[in-house]
Amino acid sequence: MNGSAVEPLVEAVHPLLGARITRLDLRGLLDPRLKQTLRENLAEYGVLYFPQQSIDPDDQSAFASLFGRVDFADTNGANPNERQSTPGVKYISNIREEGKPIGALPDGEMHFHSDGSHRKTPYRATTLYALEVPRSGGETRFASMTAAFEALPVDLRSELEGLSARHVFNYNKTLRENMRLEDAAAHAIHPLVKTHPDTGRKALYLSRLMTRDIVGRENEEGCELLAFLMDHCEQEEFIYEHSWRPGDLVIWDNRSVNHARNDFPPDQRRLLRRYTVSDVD
Ligand SMILES: [Fe+2]
Incomplete structure (x- = not known):
């Protein structure tokens, strides 16, 4: 879109869940016609993955808002390299400055969960954008709870x-x-x-x-x-494992998909930017 006539290309990455979407630049103003299409894609696949994006916090917040209201309460806004952070931004990172992690959930493996299930109103969806990733490990595993x-x-x-x-x-x-x-x-x-x-x-x-x-x-x-x-x-047949590359933007539907994180070497930097979508419009 963005003025071009090329339609986004949607390709399934697993028999049960997950799709890769290409031919779409998520910088700047998004075509409002995308909203319905992407919402339908998310409902159908549970996980959408957009490789090779170059987006700032505002772009990611605008992308998240296509799926509902961005949750402003879930924030840490602490990446010193991104001064422009918008409300609701949260960094997931093991990077430490003066001994303190700059983001949340810094280290190691993380068991399967659905974001916000401890809240009366959980998060409808979560977006995660990869800024830095370890050379190995740290993959996110997505499980189809529908299947x-x-x-x-x-x-x-x-x-x-x-x-x-x-x-x-x-x-x-x-x-x-x-x-x-x-x-x-x-x-x-x-x-x-x-x-x-x-x-x-x-x-x-x-x-x-x-x-x-x-x-x-x-x-x-x-x-x-x-x-x-x-x-x-947690059986393998229900799981799509996403290996991150810098520039990957992923959104998943917390109502139908659980996610977990694989362990990764503590001496390798991992930095992802997150915005969540509230389940209340
Ligand atoms: Fe999570």
Whole structure:
């Protein structure tokens, strides 16, 4: 677009989720006609990946706003090399200056989760733009929670549809640890199965990092069911793994896709810029 007649090219990158979109420059003013198309693409694929972009914080904020309202509360605005940061920007980075990380969630592996599931209103979508990436590791793995739900036996699917789960956010934890509600942790209760408003498809809504227990089944049987479901939805067949290159912009739908981070060498720099989209317009 941007004045050219060439239409964006959308190519699936995995049988169940994820598409690469090329022939589209996300700098500057975006054609309003893109909005509907990209929203439909996101609902269909769950993850959209735009390689070789050269966007500043304003461009990324404008891109995120195509999908809803940019969430201004989720911010750290701390990259000293980007003075122009707009409200809502957050940096994910292991880079340290004077011993302190310049961004959030600096190091190592991160278990599967859905951004904001500890909130009453989670994030609809998350955008992440790669500025610096390690030579190896640090990939983001995306799991189709729609495909995971649809692969379950019918009886179990209907049983799960009546249940809810408790989600907890322990600040700056990237791996599942003992989740205690009496900690200063934010938590929320959500249905275990959610229907996507755009596609009508149902998806599992739980994750290894953030789901603490099933409401009303805080017993051994409930814990076993939760453990089974966590293992089920992390099977390779449901996962697209994204290897980052500088200039990659990725957006994913937190309502139908979980994500996790692979470990990476601590001595290699990793810097990504994030904006989230609120689920309230
Ligand atoms: Fe995340």
